[in-house]
Amino acid sequence: MLEELYAIRGSIDNFDATLVYLLAERFKCTQRVGRLKAEHSLPPSDPGREAAQIKRLRTLAEDAELDPAFAEKFLNFIVSEVIQHHRAIAADRA
């Protein structure tokens, strides 16, 4: 039993590592978007884009048998952090 538990935990650790790498790459992209927005005086957030992302992710989550409410909450958590970064980038340029 313990052998199986440790094996499963090994996989969980690998998944967590990929999440960190995925998030790091995503934040590199959003930082670039933040710099572009600041250069062109665009607002930090884009509610229309966010609504489209939520709709898409909820469908993907359903297909993947992941709770769509959780997928939405998770995206919102990340996007609010991104918007704070964009505000900081814009403030640095002001």
Ligand SMILES: C=C(O[C@@H]1C=C(C(=O)O)C=C[C@H]1O)C(=O)O
């Ligand atoms: C990255 C952007 O800025 C914000 C952050 C988003 C995100 O993290 O996906 C999406 C929309 C924006 O509110 C963008 O406009 O594309």
